[in-house]
Amino acid sequence: MADLFAEEHPPQPPSSPRADAPLADRLRPQSLADIVGQEHLTGPEGAIGRMVAAGRLSSMILWGPPGTGKTSIARLLADAVGMRFAAVSAVFSGVADLKKAFAEAETAGRAGQRTLLFVDEIHRFNRAQQDGFLPFVERGTVTLVGATTENPSFALNAALLSRAQVLILHRLDVHALSCLIERAETLEGPLPLVPQAREALVASADGDGRFLLNQVETLYAAHLDAPLDPASLGSFLQRRVPVYDKDREGHYNLISALHKSLRGSDPQAALYYMSRMLTAGEEPLYVLRRLTRFASEDIGLADPQALTQCLAAKDAYEFLGSPEGELAIVQACIYCATAPKSNATYVAYKAALKSARETGSLMPPANILNAPTKLMKDIGYGENYAYDHDAPDGFSGADYWPEGMVPQSYYRPVPRGFERQVIERMEWWEKKRRERRAKGE
Template sequence: MADLFAEQLPDTAPGAPREDAPLADRLRPRSLAEVVGQEHLTGPEGAIGRMVAAGRLSSMILWGPPGTGKTSIARLLADAVGMRFAAVSAVFSGVADLKKAFAEAEVAARAGQRTLLFVDEIHRFNRAQQDGFLPFVERGTVTLVGATTENPSFALNAALLSRAQVLILHRLDAAALGALLDRAEELAGPLPLTPEAREALVASADGDGRFLLNQAETLYAARLDHALGPAELGAFLQRRVAVYDKDRDGHYNLISALHKALRGSDPQASLYYLARMLTAGEEPLYVLRRLTRFASEDIGLADPQALTQCLAAKDAYEFLGSPEGELAIVQACLYCATAPKSNAAYAAQKAAWKSAKETGSLAPPHNILNAPTKLMKDIGYGADYAYDHDAPDGFSGANYWPEGMAAQTYYRPVPRGFERQVIERIEWWEKKRRERRGLAE
């Protein structure tokens, strides 16, 4: 197991990698200053920059898409503060590997050496395995640095999250990806690409630096005797590559234009920008992901069918492929453009998330907690719970907020589309609550 895992993570020994190592390994940053695209964390004012300057690390979870530098940052953090670096992967490691890592860290601690334990794909460990980290983190046996592509709020235990700072890594933008290609060309020579094809290669990476360098390595290995244009590049890599016109409107500019046209309820302009992207070779599933996000962010419950339309378009495209399936994407785009708009759900999410962070771990009132055991019943769990279906009008008007926390209003529907009906329901419930309170008083 250990030998298998050793092949999955970078060598921690100092010195340059072998000349025959993959390009991505040869271009691994040698210091935090060389990490591209994450300056909001690694810069002097960033969370990581400040910890390194202080010479003291806290446990952290690095959350970000693939190929954004999570593993490199963890390795470089240990070097920056003089810590011993140890690594395990939730894909290849089990309980025995974890016990061995903790035992070695305890031995090192007795010798005065602190250990940074890097856990790749930490979200793949189950809840019990995640709990196993807690005593070693609390005692300071290890400083935990976990890497995940999944939302830590859902993928990690609350107890583990309370002991680690979540740091968000950004998908690499065009400038950061371009900097990686510059480094590749300094090391291996110019890529056999026209300027337009180079931009298309950057766009096709979709923010993944490792993927970009692997594609560059494929180009170098082919030893081409002429520069490829965008269409030739797409054929060579067997991957649809975005081709932008002579004005070089970038990938992100076009998706931004599509989003704004949809929000502005302009179906004609929306269809134009959709066509610009798809005819240029943009990945259709990328466009569908953005349409699906739009359906929740800018339409929400003003038309709940918008989300269903986008997901149906995704299924239709995956079933039919291109070009037949692209008509389903057009249908979803036009539906979103012509639907009533509301960002009430989006605003409600931001407000609720902010409130949850501010209030911490306030417990719900005892009357709405389940009481499956006698002890829980004896201490008041479930006492005086008002079962709404037994109440007049099927509505009890009970209080569901934690003790000491006033009722909040996060969701404010707009008088458009289906949310007009939602407003009527909420107003009716509020009226009933006031009546119930009046009777209680």
């Protein structure tokens, strides 16, 4: 079942809701079997199903998007294994509330009653507050069930994570959301929607069961005279705003998906993820910065115009503004996705950095150093420098590496795009070097 029943006040164990309660409250699941969309956890082979069957819970972190069942599961777990249920919310609770919860759990423990402590939005507690849970979890004073929409790897202390299982809840799929609508219709009667509008209603929830049931309740409350079609439904209700925090995991997930779609030369997927970011309110200039980075990292000299396209798109966007300027970003995105790919520049830079760190302060050969003073000339700076333009073919073949350092091969172009021509040039230069070394020049 979706996380349909989170309220501003700490949740309470299952009980019969009032007749005038919100629809989501009246449809609150009464057992773990009523949960939809999370069978991989609550089913007989799931982690939660196995713990309940054994009659003993371990501490856990429920991680998933809003409206997917975290609060509902936590409410039902305690009842399923006969534990005392207590709850705090990191949004509304402080140190005093935690101390009180732990003290009550210790008192209940002395009476033989185990306590399940549910902590909603646990990621909102700071590191010190999270550390405060550790001794009570270790002693078994409480079994901790935390709920978070943020990636626990980033949001929670490593020490706390080591003492709890991380269970991942999925966004509700079409089947799970349709099941919620069917339950609502069993209680309230058929929804005033044509079949296509019903599908549009499910899609508008974006995997959030709580949001869906709130929309359903709005439709019932309107007492409509005739069923709505998709267009009328769109005017009557609002779509759920996509989950996207610019400094959180959703941001990094989408930029990763965009980058890898570009690298995989899939312009259609790249456009989709870029549009997801812009629709969610991402700064267009941030997207352009990522495209520009991609042009150097994953295209490089396979198509030198990719970098030019991205910088031109930046100028066009700054000149035109929104919404006209976004088209230049789209052009840059498509160009990068369809350009030949090479990370040879990126790999060469990494390898050169490694050599630079390892070789320290090796001096370049004296013959390629400038000699602006008499002393520098006297000690050999610039002596016997081979001026390439004086060579018949414009190439001297001189050795430019520090004495004692073996010449390295950092940049290795690939046989794609413009780098095919670069390979031909480099091979020609290397042939000339070998010839001149053979002649002793």
